[in-house]
Each structure stands twice: as structure tokens, then as C-alpha cells.
Amino acid sequence: MQDIAEQLLAWHASGRRFAVATVVGVTGSAPREPGAALAVDADGEVVGSISGGCVEGAVYELCRAALASGETVLERFGYSDEEAFAVGLTCGGVLEVLVRPVVPGADPALDAGVALIAAGTPVALARVVAGPAGNAGSTGSAGTAGLLGAAVAVTADGHHGALSPGAAGAAPLERAVVAEARAMLDAGRTGRLVLGLDGRPCDRRGRGTVTLFVESYVPAPRMLVFGAVDFAAAVARIGRFLGYRVTVCDARPVFATARRFPDADEVVVDWPHRYLDSQLDRLDGRTVLCVLTHDTRFDVPLLERALRLPVGYVGAMGSRRTHRERAARLRAAGLTEAELARLHSPIGLDLGARTPEETAVSVAAEIVAHRRGGGCLPLGAGNGPIHHDVPRGAGHGLPTVADRAQPTTL
Structure with missing residues (x-):
């Protein structure tokens, strides 16, 4: 939504x-x-x-x-x-x-939810999708009947709406919904939640349970593009198309201008590693870092920090020779092999790209494949599912999105 x-x-x-x-x-x-x-x-x-x-x-x-x-x-x-x-x-x-x-004006949860989502305020909207029969908002002897569609909007420090207004019997369930939805919001997760009428978590839907769909709305994921080069303009454009909030950063004010990067949400003039240090509280597992400087003065101090952060993707541009020399410098700076293994370099998939626009497609394709667990083969070459998100904790360890109570991602 x-x-x-x-x-x-x-x-x-x-x-x-x-x-x-x-x-x-x-x-x-x-x-x-x-x-x-x-x-x-x-x-x-x-x-x-x-x-x-x-x-x-x-x-x-x-x-x-x-x-x-x-x-x-x-x-x-x-x-x-x-x-x-x-x-x-x-x-x-x-x-x-x-x-x-x-x-x-008739439903405090949806009224608040629409306003908070539009304002970019993190909120989890929990809605009942299965449970006791009846119309949403009606109550039975225990105050829990007729919950289909009932909603609660949960923020980090409060909530709006009620599952069954005025029904004391719904209080334990509502408290549990608020607590569980807040935990899902904190993790950025969207998925299903099954609870007993007394609020206890249940493994599966059944008689005497309520199933809710919890949508966590968090600010757009960030893409940080370092290096104010022509490739950066194309990467910023496709990053915005994919739904990222894009920042272009370069230490050279003559190149880092809003006019050169009209598709970026912001253009920052600063040393890349210093700017990254200033953003630590705004980075998460959905954040993408594209290092396009291919200049050791900029990218080695930057990557030394980036590869130790819990971000979703770190890619760096450069030739294979540049990659080998850069990796040697990063080892000398103390990075482990496990940390170096997180680096996607040379950045992008092998599409035969040459132009900045083609290169941006290559970079975007690698980001999507990394996020979703794609095999990077033509779809016609396989017989398995087309959609195959990587389970949480598998492979690169990125969170994934699904209705199967998995977290949202990049």
C-alpha cells in the first residue's frame, strides 16, 4: 500500500x-x-x-x-x-x-495508518484476515467474534485503533498483537501472525485462533553512490527507478552537483569515508553501497569501513587488476577474507555492458539477484520456480520479503 x-x-x-x-x-x-x-x-x-x-x-x-x-x-x-x-x-x-x-474518520487504525505511511513514519498495520466469523468490529460473548478486517496501526511508541472496541475480552489478544507487530516493525518484517484468542502465539491456523497480516512500512531503502562520474548518473537513475533513496557523494565540488545528478535525492560534497561515518545510524540490511570512484585515495578508506557494516550490498567498480590491487590494500588494512568476500568487484553482472546506461543495468541486475537469490541465468534455461527468494539466514544472510513471515529487504 x-x-x-x-x-x-x-x-x-x-x-x-x-x-x-x-x-x-x-x-x-x-x-x-x-x-x-x-x-x-x-x-x-x-x-x-x-x-x-x-x-x-x-x-x-x-x-x-x-x-x-x-x-x-x-x-x-x-x-x-x-x-x-x-x-x-x-x-x-x-x-x-x-x-x-x-x-x-470511522476507523482510527486505518486513518492513522494512511497518514503515517504517507508521512514516511515507520508503522506496522496489523489486519485480521482469518478468525471468528462475523463482521469486523462486532463482538461475541468473549469480545473476539467478528474480527475480519479489524486493524491496529502500531508505531515504535504507541498504537492506534482497537481490534474490538469496548470489548474487554479482546484485551489480551490486542496487547499481543501490538507487541508482535512492534517487534516486526523493528525488524522491518512483513508477514502473517497467528495467535490464540488469549494472545498466545500459535504454530498454525485452527479453531480458536486469529490470523493477522502485518505490513511494516519503513522509509525507502538507501543507495549510496560514491564517485561523481558519468556511470554514477546512470546508476542513480536506475536506483531511483527501483525504489531507493539515492545519495551521490564525492569530495570534488566541481563534479558533485545537483545539476549533474538530477535523479539523486541528494548530492553530498564530502570525503566518502567521512560521509559514511556520519550515516551509521541510518544504514541497515537493505542499504546498497556502489563505489564507483576506482581511486585508492577514496575507495580503500571507504571500503575498509563499508565491508564491516551490516549493509545489504557493497560493490566497487574497476578492472580485475584494480580489484586485485585494491584487495591487497584492504588486506594490509586488516580486513579478513570473510569481510573481503562480501565485496562485489568488479561491480555488476557480465552482460557485455559498455555504456553508462548498460553498466547501470548490470549493477542493478546484480543487486536484485543478490537480494532475491537469483542464479543469473536465462529464465528459459531452468525448470524451477521463477520467484525464489533466499530464506533468511541462507547464503549472504540478507533479509527477504514474502508472505511467509519473512522480513522486507533492500
Whole structure:
């Protein structure tokens, strides 16, 4: 929902009713990940996408129906072999989609969530996708019935909304949801959460449990591009296209100008290693560092620090000879072989790239492959799944994104 938050905020501010359809579960191959969203307002205007076109028409109608009825629904979409043109995913996967009507001012959690997401404030939005039957917001004898679609917006120091307003029986469950969602927000995770009605964690969904989909919205991941060269302009452009907040840094003011790098969110004039030292509290496992200086005065002090930081990717430009000489200098500076193994150098995949734009595609391809665990082979050369995110802790150890309670990434 983060990619359509600005439009939702505009609708919300104008008092316009809308319905939001969110992908809350994926099985098999599917074009979009959990958290993808589509919204339809009362006038029929649509923003966002949940399937790249496969089921958009059907979801649009569900949103219209939800606006008319005021009811939250959970729908599954899959491929039908018997009816080739049936509403479904031609890729063979299954999507679970939660459709919820939104009336501005009527739901404190969604009201706060939309505003916080649009403002760039970290927030976890926890929504009930399975549990006791009934309508969201109604209560049963224990105060837990009818929770489908109920939501709580959780920040680092508070929360907005309630699972079942005024129902004392829902208090233990709500406290557990807030605590678990806050932990997921702290880790930058998006995924499912299954709890018993008393708030205790459960291994699987079953009778007497509530399943929630928790979306953690955190600021855009950062791409730091060091070296104000022509390749940097192309890398900054493709980095922004991929959704990164891009910074270009160089110690030479004549080259590091906003005019030369219009696609960068910021251009910094400073020694690369000194600037990196000033950013330690703003770096995380999603951060990408592209060192394009290929000048030992700049890149050796920078890489000596970068390769010891818990960032997602560090790549450096240069010839193979430059790489060998640079590695020798880094060993002399005290880096271990394990730390040196984290360096992607020469940066990028072997695409035969020559121009800055082609080189930027090569760099971006390596970043995506590293993040997702891609084999860098033509898709037609294999028979396995097209989407194969690396499990947490495997390979390079980067966090990954999925509906299977895995963390968000680069």
C-alpha cells in the first residue's frame, strides 16, 4: 500500500470513501508480493495493482461491492484448468486478497495508518484476515467474534485503533498483537501472525485462533553512490527507478552537483569515508553501497569501513587488476577474507555492458539477484520456480520479503 499511500491520503483528506484490496497471502508463482494493493474510490477511480492485470477486473468489482455493502471480504484467486478464461492467475499461483471499505474518520487504525505511511513514519498495520466469523468490529460473548478486517496501526511508541472496541475480552489478544507487530516493525518484517484468542502465539491456523497480516512500512531503502562520474548518473537513475533513496557523494565540488545528478535525492560534497561515518545510524540490511570512484585515495578508506557494516550490498567498480590491487590494500588494512568476500568487484553482472546506461543495468541486475537469490541465468534455461527468494539466514544472510513471515529487504 505504500506506493499508493499519497493518493489514499488525498482521498482521505477530502472525506472520500474508498475500498482497499491488499494481497495478504501468496502460494506458488504470482506476479506481486504480499502487501501489494489496489484501491477504488466511490466514483470508481482506481489506483495501484495487485496482480499485474490477471485479476484486476474481478478485484475492482469486489471493491465496488465492498463500498456498497460496507463489509470486509477475503477472496482467493487461482488458475482454472477447466475454464481457461476464468478469473484467475495464468502463472499458476494463488492469491489471497483482503478487501476492506474505508470511511474516513470511522476507523482510527486505518486513518492513522494512511497518514503515517504517507508521512514516511515507520508503522506496522496489523489486519485480521482469518478468525471468528462475523463482521469486523462486532463482538461475541468473549469480545473476539467478528474480527475480519479489524486493524491496529502500531508505531515504535504507541498504537492506534482497537481490534474490538469496548470489548474487554479482546484485551489480551490486542496487547499481543501490538507487541508482535512492534517487534516486526523493528525488524522491518512483513508477514502473517497467528495467535490464540488469549494472545498466545500459535504454530498454525485452527479453531480458536486469529490470523493477522502485518505490513511494516519503513522509509525507502538507501543507495549510496560514491564517485561523481558519468556511470554514477546512470546508476542513480536506475536506483531511483527501483525504489531507493539515492545519495551521490564525492569530495570534488566541481563534479558533485545537483545539476549533474538530477535523479539523486541528494548530492553530498564530502570525503566518502567521512560521509559514511556520519550515516551509521541510518544504514541497515537493505542499504546498497556502489563505489564507483576506482581511486585508492577514496575507495580503500571507504571500503575498509563499508565491508564491516551490516549493509545489504557493497560493490566497487574497476578492472580485475584494480580489484586485485585494491584487495591487497584492504588486506594490509586488516580486513579478513570473510569481510573481503562480501565485496562485489568488479561491480555488476557480465552482460557485455559498455555504456553508462548498460553498466547501470548490470549493477542493478546484480543487486536484485543478490537480494532475491537469483542464479543469473536465462529464465528459459531452468525448470524451477521463477520467484525464489533466499530464506533468511541462507547464503549472504540478507533479509527477504514474502508472505511467509519473512522480513522486507533492500
